[in-house]
Amino acid sequence: MSRQNTRLDQKKVNTELLTLAYGSFVTQILHDQNLNIDEVNKNLERIGYNIGLRLIEDFLSRTAAPRCLEMRETADRIQQAFRIYLNIQPAITNWSSSSDEFSLIFENNPLIDFVELPPEFSNLRYSAIICGCIRGALEMVQQEVQCFLVQDQLKSDSCTEIRVKFIRRLEDAIPAGED
Template sequence: MSKQYKGIGEDLWKSRPEKVNAELFALTYGALVVQLIQDYEDYTEVNKQLDKMGYNIGTRLIEDFLAKSGIGRCADFREVGEVVAKVGFKSFLNITPTVNHAVPPPPPSPGQRPASTGPMQASAGSSFSLIFDENPLAEFVELPEEALEGGLWFSNVLCGVIRGALEMVQMQVTAEFVSDVLRGDETTEIRVKMIKYLDEEVPPADD
């Protein structure tokens, strides 16, 4: 299954006609972050704004992604991680982060009712990490000391994209950077955690 997803991602990237020059993309994004810093003068708020922008992008990208990939509902959150990394990131950014799956939470003890039911709801608390060997957003970037001290996550837009896209397919998740080579860490890692499965809204009955 993992190899199959990798092939789908590569095919989608090759067939995408509207590829953007990587250098131009990186410079444009960098200019956006600089403008946000100037506007808000608070790195925590900049992180929030980048996440919000990414969320809005993710809610729009998912329709195109599903239509072109032909991928249906995932069986579990582990498969979600494989699709996000090998198909999502590959098809849009031409990168394939490594996926590390966390050990799922233990089952409830005898006599204890589970918090939720259903195939995806039972995965609440499951998580995976995306480890990036390369990050096209961060090319040519060196963060100043005040940004490091202020807690800036330069590529936080990616977390928003993941949140927005998965919410559109009824999965509420958290997505956050836990390390970044721009901040002096050994790796760049995003951790995605399942909160709950969102029931599809039932249309109101006619009066």
């Protein structure tokens, strides 16, 4: 017998595995927090923040990207990171007139495949982990931002929109005791 060539698309398999694992993860947090949606939202954002703190190092080592001097460069780097880590490319739109605020538009959010929210979880910010990740990564490169979900496909919106607003540039600080 000959072996049939049954090659799997590795990126699709990885994305589906991430989606299923993330769904199980959110379900576990819901149970751990006794279905307290506000606490779950805080936890998802905090976990994403902690991931972002660590992910930025890997991103910088992979890309050797120089420091961003303006938010348009930062937006391009965020878009590049989504291509590298999630194999998606959000559109960058809705720039504020002062160029300190923009939106990331996801036509397809890989975290929400296979997910349906029951009505009692309508306040759950399922993709808040992405907002936290962006915030944590940018904080590590001395940019304080506010990041929040504006639209969510899980809530019958046509796309998922994440708004990123520059707050201030953080000062480089030397850790205490290392003068």
